[in-house]
Amino acid sequence: MKAILANLAYYLKRIVMHKEFQVADSRVTLRDIAREVGVHPSTISRALNPATREMVTAEIAERTLAAAERLGYRPNTFAQSLKTNRSYTVGVLVPDLTNPVFPPIIKGIDRTLEEAGYTVVVANSDNQPDREQMCLERMQERRVDGLILATARLEDPTIERCLREKLPFVLVNRTTAKNDIPSVVADETAGIKMLVQHLTDLGHRRIAMVSGPHHSSTGLWRFEAYVSALRDHGLEFAPELATQSDTFTEEDGQLAAARLLQSGHDFTAIIAGNDMIALGCLSALKNAGLKCPDDISLAGFNDMRFIDRIDPPLTTIRIPLEEMGSYAARMLLGDLNDDPSSPQTIRIVPRLMVRSSTGPAK
Amino acid sequence: MKAILANLAYYLKRIVMHKEFQVADSRVTLRDIAREVGVHPSTISRALNPATREMVTAEIAERTLAAAERLGYRPNTFAQSLKTNRSYTVGVLVPDLTNPVFPPIIKGIDRTLEEAGYTVVVANSDNQPDREQMCLERMQERRVDGLILATARLEDPTIERCLREKLPFVLVNRTTAKNDIPSVVADETAGIKMLVQHLTDLGHRRIAMVSGPHHSSTGLWRFEAYVSALRDHGLEFAPELATQSDTFTEEDGQLAAARLLQSGHDFTAIIAGNDMIALGCLSALKNAGLKCPDDISLAGFNDMRFIDRIDPPLTTIRIPLEEMGSYAARMLLGDLNDDPSSPQTIRIVPRLMVRSSTGPAK
DNA sequence: AAATTTTCTGCAAACGATTGCAAAAACTAT
DNA sequence: ATAGTTTTTGCAATCGTTTGCAGAAAATTT
Structure with a gap:
């Protein structure tokens, strides 16, 4: 008994390092649905995934979808990602979110990737190269499936790193001195x-x-x-x-x-x-x-x-700008590449907008 | 042998539904470090986590950190999240990212949450209520640990839903008719x-x-x-x-x-x-x-x-605006609550900026 | 009806990290 | 040296999903 109390006292010394708030907890799993439908959880998994739904009978698929809806099932994306090694997340790195050029680009990116089932995570480098490295590191920790970089310099260690680590990425708005980098830029x-x-x-x-x-x-x-x-x-x-x-x-x-x-x-x-x-x-x-x-x-x-x-x-x-973002996202998805082994550059055709800041020369 | 070929042909019919690009693959695990250091992976886990580091000897901690760095270890956040049921992600919902009010708010939020170890995911509702619901659903799929909503209406189904499902959230910029909702707004x-x-x-x-x-x-x-x-x-x-x-x-x-x-x-x-x-x-x-x-x-x-x-x-x-965002993030983290059971509203003190759009009455 | 082929389903392992508990090791008191 | 206490470490289970494979069931052919 004394050993038990001592053990308890010992572990109570643990300090929580992260600031944390109470997290909502909703736990309907494949197992719960399997019980309802009367089949194995692996069959539920196959029924819920459109790519494998044909591998189960139409009746089981139907009953599975109904039970999932009734029970409020929501896949655990952590478990999915752990198994598949995919996060369905794309990181977008911008130099300054408050520069009005970037929100519409992000919007275009987000719209396109959302349709393909991806979530966009935006990071802000504040035009600082060391912050850029930190942002990239954070995104890699999150295991983003790919990157869209609006931060490129002509000589850029971030790009070198992406090439070295074979991270899929596309440049947007700015590009690099290398010719064989997928980019979407203005002409x-x-x-x-x-x-x-x-x-x-x-x-x-x-x-x-x-x-x-x-x-x-x-x-x-x-x-x-x-x-x-x-x-x-x-x-x-x-x-x-x-x-x-x-x-x-x-x-x-x-x-x-x-x-x-x-x-x-x-x-x-x-x-x-x-x-x-x-x-x-x-x-x-x-x-x-x-x-x-x-x-x-x-x-x-x-x-x-x-x-x-x-x-x-x-x-x-x-x-x-929104189009530019959309092109970048599509390029990352491989939509725009006839030849995936040959990276390309898209140059967006611009338009001249004449307003009253220009007048005849004195 | 015929059964094997038939089985192969059957499974080759599977269609990949998501558009996917090649994902980089880097797989240093606790196991690899454990082999290097000569202890069990659970000890490595404890050594790497600052909250449990005191539970291992200083020597093992030291050798663990060195080996992790040398091997380029990066925790698998999917596995962590699956076990801990925490994503360390916060969802921020804005009505329009291209409205210049929101990027600085987001920046303030991001800065503060980043320091606390969280990643921010921004969603854009385009001022459409049904899109708002979809954004919320997507964020819940990602198991965000909490939400910061810049989209509140006085009567708001999104807020009702958050309350019903006990999702931690804070309102920013706009608030709701209910008095007991944590909010950061202008005065x-x-x-x-x-x-x-x-x-x-x-x-x-x-x-x-x-x-x-x-x-x-x-x-x-x-x-x-x-x-x-x-x-x-x-x-x-x-x-x-x-x-x-x-x-x-x-x-x-x-x-x-x-x-x-x-x-x-x-x-x-x-x-x-x-x-x-x-x-x-x-x-x-x-x-x-x-x-x-x-x-x-x-x-x-x-x-x-x-x-x-x-x-x-x-x-x-x-x-x-950046401060407003920062306050909202801190409120979500529980920093600003003396009494967590009593949600509060912070009203930001504004300043009058007189410029040349106002002049003497005619 | 029996043999063969095709379709469907469950089993079991895996993904990588965390953590409660018990045993082992180390330290302290007698 | 022995007993008691504290600290450290490994074991094993868990989290929830996916998927290869083999066996079972259903369908088709002989």
């Missing part, structure tokens, strides 16, 4: 060409660019397209008119635009690497006492929500 | 009082309201606060100056404001039920050839992202 080149065309049509000959960071495809490739499109219009690329924002945020965009304005170089228009950078450019213009588009025209990229409501409504390149 | 009354005070200080005596739908607390309670605050200022509530938007969207807000303008009743200011409705009111004012704030002043609620960038920058009530 950056076509988009920037439209902007340069639009601005030269307005008479602009000195067109600056505040690009995104060149470690990302959305940064570097849009910049390269700008250089190329200038040449297409017989304009010479002027390096002093190009500057780089450290991130795709208003704050860093404002800093980069301020540097450009302080350099004293002459230009009549700015192409911003994306709409967030464009907002930063607007702030920098205002701080410098310049009016848009009277003094400097401004164009962005993405046509993110509300960009048509700012002052002035922004000329930008529209990307159908 | 609607204080916020609307500030707006009415601000507008009467500007000389407005005819203040209209385009509220949100009265089936939600954010709709009805903000409206009731408006009525009450008018009285506080010796102004009589004029029913013809109040209209209701069917949803918290630009489109429905615009329709409601247009009805108000077409009614021909005289007013000099509008309080919108939230910032999205305010954007709709702006469109309606523009269509009616009215200028804001020269002809009609306008105020919103939430201070959602970019609302300070529109034309004109909106006067509104700021709610710290």
